Amino acid sequence: MTDGRTQTDLPEPNEALAEDLRALLADRPFVPEEVDRAIIAAAEPHLTCGRRRGWRVAGVWGGVAAAAAVAAVVLPTLWVGPGQSEPAVALGDYAPGEPVDVVDALRLARALERGGESVSITWDLSGDGVVDRADVDAVAMRAVVLNDEPEERHG
Amino acid sequence: MSGGHEHERRSDAELVRAINAGDRRAFEALYHRHRDWVASLAMRFTGDREAALDVLQETFLYLVRKSPGLELEGRLTSLLWPVVKHLSIAHNRKRRREPAVDPMAMPVRGVDDPPPGLDDPREALAGLVGGLPEAQREVLLMRYVDGMALDEIAAALGRPLGTVKSRLHHALARLRGDPRTKKYFER
Structure with missing residues (x-):
């Protein structure tokens, strides 16, 4: 821990401090390989955007396909079965015009997979009166279109 | 992959x-x-x-x-x-x-738990770090758990380097001044 930029006027602690602090904070979640694939798949449309201009039409459908792929690989791993705790993040309501992203599509897909009881009808983006997989695709498509223009949701 | x-x-x-x-x-x-x-x-x-x-x-x-x-x-x-x-x-x-x-809270001891003993510096470390002001604890963990250099910490927090050094100084002084955790400063 002595890299020349880290000196204070106190003596540097020995390595045991870092080792013990890391041991105390060692609770790291296991990341399933499916989640790795899902994140990389969700990133793909944005990377395509950087690689190729004029991608918008193909990119939209590519994004939907990526979102579908994401949902397909993530759903089995994030399935909440009997006796397990509910997901940490509730889907909430969708407000028209509110920015959405692929994670919202994933979250909606996961909520539907659990039975959909907690899903607000506000997520009926397809307007057919029910919230179903078509709405997952609609959210994914909207996310890709919105993401074509820079946005700062988490900045 | x-x-x-x-x-x-x-x-x-x-x-x-x-x-x-x-x-x-x-x-x-x-x-x-x-x-x-x-x-x-x-x-x-x-x-x-x-x-x-x-x-x-x-x-x-x-x-x-x-x-x-x-x-x-x-x-x-x-x-x-x-x-x-x-x-x-x-x-x-x-x-x-x-x-x-x-x-950044560390595991906190219950009020009925026995006080950390001299023979368990890791327990004492958890208690002491958990009791540090948040700003000091944050810098301490960024430095020694995340392995970030001071200038990286300053950039991540958007704080002057001097502020980061001062916070780390106070956190380390607290640990070094406690007999239960002074072993972390022995060579």
């Missing part, structure tokens, strides 16, 4: 430049290089496995959304650290729980 040996040898900044050019392999390499650290940090902030995985996803999607145009001078950790923190706090709020009053 490897980004390839060529990418694994490249610096974070080189990978970011490749990501800006739409290089999927570069993104994979950067993701695998920092995934465990991001998941661990998110777990520290949220205290919840599923929320940590959500934050992991959103952190890397945030990153890739910034490309092209993403600029990185040093290590990615100073860029990702505040992203993970803010996304985690947002998750805690969405869960309709009280936002973690202190997202």
